[in-house]
Amino acid sequence: xxxxxxxxxxxxxxxxxxxxxxxxxxxxxxxxxxxxxxxxxxxxxxxxxxxxxxxxxxxxxxxxxxxxxxxxxxxxxxxxxxxxxxxxxxxxxxxxxxxxxxxxxxxxxxxxxxxxxxxxxxxxxxxxxxxxxxxxxxxxxxxxxxxxxxxxxxxxxxxxxxxxxxxxxxxxxxxxxxxxxxxxxxxxxxxxxxxxxxxxxxxxxxxxxxxxxxxxxxxxxxxxxxxxxxxxxxxxxxxxxxxxxxxxxxxxxxxx
Amino acid sequence: xxxxxxxxxxxxxxxxxxxxxxxxxxxxxxxxxxxxxxxxxxxxxxxxxxxxxxxxxxxxxxxxxxxxxxxxxxxxxxxxxxxxxxxxxxxxxxxxxxxxxxxxxxxxxxxxxxxxxxxxxxxxxxxxxxxxxxxxxxxxxxxxxxxxxxxxxxxxxxxxxxxxxxxxxxxxxxxxxxxxxxxxxxxxxxxxxxxxxxxxxxxxxxxxxxxxxxxxxxxxxxxxxxxxxxxxxxxxxxxxxxxxxxxxxxxxxxxxxxxxxxxxxxxxxxxxx
Ligand SMILES: Nc1ncnc2c1ncn2[C@@H]1O[C@H](COP(=O)(O)OP(=O)(O)O)[C@@H](O)[C@H]1O
Ligand SMILES: [Mg+2]
Numbered sequence: 027x028x029x030x031x032x033x034x035x036x037x038x039x040x041x042x043x044x045x046x047x048x049x050x051x052x053x054x055x056x057x058x059x060x061x062x063x064x065x066x067x068x069x070x071x072x073x074x075x076x077x078x079x080x081x082x083x084x085x086x087x088x089x090x091x092x093x094x095x096x097x098x099x100x101x102x103x104x105x106x107x108x109x110x111x112x113x114x115x116x117x118x119x120x121x122x123x124x125x126x127x128x129x130x131x132x133x134x135x136x137x138x139x140x141x142x143x144x145x146x147x148x149x150x151x152x153x154x155x156x157x158x159x160x161x162x163x164x165x166x167x168x169x170x171x172x173x174x175x176x177x178x179x180x181x182x183x184x185x186x187x188x189x190x191x192x193x194x195x196x197x198x199x200x201x202x203x204x205x206x207x208x209x210x211x212x213x214x215x216x217x218x219x220x221x222x223x224x225x226x227x228x229x230x231x232x233x234x235x236x237x238x239x240x241x242x243x244x245x246x247x248x249x250x251x252x253x254x255x256x257x258x259x260x261x262x263x264x265x266x267x268x269x270x271x272x273x274x275x276x277x278x279x280x281x282x
Numbered sequence: 283x284x285x286x287x288x289x290x291x292x293x294x295x296x297x298x299x300x301x302x303x304x305x306x307x308x309x310x311x312x313x314x315x316x317x318x319x320x321x322x323x324x325x326x327x328x329x330x331x332x333x334x335x336x337x338x339x340x341x342x343x344x345x346x347x348x349x350x351x352x353x354x355x356x357x358x359x360x361x362x363x364x365x366x367x368x369x370x371x372x373x374x375x376x377x378x379x380x381x382x383x384x385x386x387x388x389x390x391x392x393x394x395x396x397x398x399x400x401x402x403x404x405x406x407x408x409x410x411x412x413x414x415x416x417x418x419x420x421x422x423x424x425x426x427x428x429x430x431x432x433x434x435x436x437x438x439x440x441x442x443x444x445x446x447x448x449x450x451x452x453x454x455x456x457x458x459x460x461x462x463x464x465x466x467x468x469x470x471x472x473x474x475x476x477x478x479x480x481x482x483x484x485x486x487x488x489x490x491x492x493x494x495x496x497x498x499x500x501x502x503x504x505x506x507x508x509x510x511x512x513x514x515x516x517x518x519x520x521x522x523x524x525x526x527x528x529x530x531x532x533x534x535x536x537x538x539x540x541x542x543x544x545x546x547x548x549x550x551x552x553x554x555x
Pocket of ligand 2: 343347348459
């Protein structure tokens with residue numbers, strides 16, 4: 027209970043603080059409405075078109091979760107290969123680093139050309155951005171296993187698969203969750219970025235078209251939803267982390 | 283109960299079981315490193331009778347761990363061979379229990395589950411070993427900690443769990459690499475008494491690497507003193523103290539005399555600069 031309050035209370039305070047500053051900016055300082063809409067007007071637009079916002083949020087959610095899943099499913103096995111073979115690592119490392127150095131915004135148009143305007147290129151975009159932190163953290167996790175632990179495991183004659191499930195994977199989990207938390211927030215950015223560039227649905231598309239129409243109330247509403255989605259997803263991952271690796275150093279405060 | 287166990291111990295020890303004799307024959311090991319080749323072991327030959335408890339002492343970095351790895355079949359020798367019982371060791375030797383300096387417990391498993399990891403990795407049926415695991419834990423005074431996680435245990439307790447994990451499948455061979463090296467002196471004494479209790483009963487062949495001469499003399503039938511790298515055998519000292527040996531054996535003159543011999547052969551090889 028206290029742990030829960032300890033987690034949510036600071037976030038709540040921050041949100042309330044931002045809301046208050048926002049309210050003050052629009053009322054007391056008198057910033058024009060077309061620059062910063064008042065909280066009421068944003069609330070008004072939200073409550074006027076709940077279905078529209080919900081539908082677009084769902085699209086973005088689908089894309090980013092798809093991208094997140096894809097990134098994890100690709101990064102974890104790749105990390106495993108890298109941790110098994112120094113040679114393999116030397117081959118793939120340059121490719122991975124170069125792929126990371128390329129600006130994603132520059133790759134997006136290419137994805138559109140290749141995969142059209144549906145949700146798939148957005149999923150790819152989300153996956154592309156979420157992939158790197160996931161790969162790095164999973165590799166760190168898999169490599170962090172004590173050589174003597176592997177000796178112990180080998181001395182039992184256990185198969186590689188059994189060693190993976192019983193030792194390698196659980197050992198790597200704490201490091202991996204660091205990557206998962208980064209990856210889920212990166213996936214949000216990726217999906218929105220994809221929607222900016224093309225398409226006719228999703229929160230990114232909403233922002234794009236609201237901006238075109240100078241509808242800052244709509245734009246703010248979309249921004250608020252995006253931040254809420256990010257925060258909720260982040261805490262969802264953290265929740266799973268707490269359940270799954272309750273035994274790790276980083277979790278001890280919460281357990282006791 | 284305890285007396286009983288100790289009584290059988292003496293009996294088991296007299297038994298010479300050829301099934302778990304270890305023959306190390308002209309084993310050498312050279313590592314290729316960036317800085318050139320490192321000769322870690324130079325033609326070491328050693329024969330351990332089945333059921334014998336043999337300690338290996340020697341300066342740090344002389345090749346003890348490497349030799350143990352070769353016996354366990356985890357490291358391939360550059361030359362020479364290891365035979366355990368009638369089996370030539372050509373890969374991980376599965377009928378051994380291994381204990382390292384670090385306890386290497388899995389933090390996500392309770393003490394009991396850590397002991398049973400050995401069983402699960404071997405693909406054996408867990409349910410057949412639970413009561414044996416609890417017995418082993420009881421023997422090292424950890425019965426009440428079976429359901430605790432490693433982080434709730436002290437260093438000495440954790441290493442006891444690791445020892446139980448090495449014994450749960452009742453291996454005929456026990457290989458230990460400075461198993462008490464990370465523990466404080468008092469805990470070391472306690473745990474070595476526990477170890478002698480567990481080993482005495484079962485007639486296992488034990489290879490025990492240690493830096494503590496007292497520990498070596500207390501536990502062993504024989505002590506092998508190794509030279510600085512590349513490791514060769516400098517002395518092979520029999521410990522003919524009666525068993526069972528309680529901790530008080532360390533205060534006897536016989537014990538002191540043997541410890542003295544070990545220390546002398548160790549100090550004789552201090553590198554002169
Ligand atoms: N995998 C390895 N690669 C290169 N050198 C090694 C390797 N393992 C051990 N050595 C070297 O072999 C020597 C003996 O090491 P080790 O057997 O661990 O010594 P000890 O256990 O007696 O302290 C050391 O000089 C060490 O640096
Ligand atoms: Mg060593």
